[in-house]
Amino acid sequence: MSQQPAQYGYGAAPVQRPTETMAILAIIFAFVFSPLGIVFGVIGRKNIARNGNSGRGLATAGMWLGTAFTAFAIIGYIGIFALAASMQTAP
Template identity: 40%
Template sequence: MSYPPPSGPGWGEQPHKGDQPHWGEQLPYTPPPPYGQYGPPPSNSGNMNVMAILALVFAFVFAPVGILLGHMARRQIRQTHEDGEQLARWGLILSYVFTGLYLLFCCGWIGLVVWAGSNSGTTT
């Protein structure tokens, strides 16, 4: 008893010209965009500045260190053209905000302690 040979694209048949490319096939060459038009944005292979990431992290952990790291990251990014400018900027913004809130809280706490400890003249 003989069976008919298997058929289909995976059994020796060549795909038609209009089919989607299969795994392992190379796509046809696409020329660059014409002169005067924008091409894809340049990529610098994903080099993220580590200090920019740390500036954002330290904005929540210990804000004064976040300020220092944010300024250092922005200087490095200007020199090396790495990614992370927005991370460094947000790290700086949040670090300054949290440092200001911390100083406001400390001044309010000191004022409350001085006010509560002051003699109001009611003692005998």
């Protein structure tokens, strides 16, 4: 029987890819100015697919939150304009 030599220590730590900057901006701008959250989310997902950085979940969340908040804002503006128009025609 042959014995293998003892191995000491631990292996090197796995390399962690940096988080995509556009993904971070997407999640921030989804709450600040939601149309930019959509744009940064799409750009971030494309960059992540191209260079393999981390942050795909952030980019996706920023994109969808930006879409939802933009839709809510548009619906709210339509409601406000409809309310204002109905108040003008009331006797």
